[in-house]
Every structure is written in structure tokens, then in C-alpha cells.
Amino acid sequence: MQLKCTYQTAPRPPGPTFAFTLDNDHLVKLARTPVSVHKILVVMLVPRTQEEWLRASHDRLELRHCCYWINLAGHPVTGRRRTTVRIPTTRIFDDRALCEIMTRVGAGGRP
Known part of the structure; x- marks a missing residue:
């Protein structure tokens, strides 16, 4: 995973x-097939x-907005x-999305 x-x-x-x-160097690494x-x-x-x-405080770290x-x-x-790549706004990265991605990859599919 590459986080930006x-x-x-x-x-x-x-x-x-x-x-x-x-950068094209990053894209080449992510696009390899x-x-x-x-x-x-x-x-x-x-x-x-x-x-x-x-x-940030002693009891929490709060990140706002969306991935x-x-x-x-x-x-x-x-x-x-x-x-420049186009990123779909329907693909919100949250706990549910991560579990679904892991399930698909675990079953031999693509993210």
C-alpha cells in the first residue's frame, strides 16, 4: 500500500x-502486472x-476528512x-473497505 x-x-x-x-517511478511500482x-x-x-x-491529545489522535x-x-x-490518475470518490478507504479488499485478495482476486 502506498499512502499519500x-x-x-x-x-x-x-x-x-x-x-x-x-511521480512515474511510483506509478510504475504500483501499476506492475x-x-x-x-x-x-x-x-x-x-x-x-x-x-x-x-x-492530538493524551487520549486520542483524531484525523479528519477522508481517504x-x-x-x-x-x-x-x-x-x-x-x-495524473483519477481516483473514484466511491472508493472510501475505511475499516469495511480494508476487510473487503483483504477478503478478495485472500480468495485469489484483485483488491
Whole structure:
């Protein structure tokens, strides 16, 4: 799993996908096929200032806003140094999504 973080002006992307740009070296690692170990990209969208999305105290660590995931296996490199990928806003990365991903991969499927 590759975890990235980026900021947006709105806490929720306005459409069915949002753009995220990766260095081609990272994309090649995530897009390699066939694979013996599946990889996914998880992107957390946060506000510009850390105070708006992260709060830490003695009894909790609170992360606000949302993570989204995508399986980039087979995704082509299209830029010279960086490639923009579209991440579906329906793929929220939470405990349920992680369990479903693990179940599919455990049964021999793709994330």
C-alpha cells in the first residue's frame, strides 16, 4: 500500500473522481502486472492547514476528512516525469473497505 496526502479547498471532491499526480517511478511500482503482492494507492484529502484535519491529545489522535483508494495495476504512464490518475470518490478507504479488499485478495482476486 502506498499512502499519500494532498490538500483540496473543499473537504469532499465535487465529482465522481478527483485527480492525483504521481511521480512515474511510483506509478510504475504500483501499476506492475502481473503481481504476486497486490498494491493499492490510498490518498487522504485534507484541508490546507494541519489544524483543520489533525488533532492530538493524551487520549486520542483524531484525523479528519477522508481517504480514497485505487488499484493501479496496469495503469499506463502518460507523462514525462509525472502522471495524473483519477481516483473514484466511491472508493472510501475505511475499516469495511480494508476487510473487503483483504477478503478478495485472500480468495485469489484483485483488491
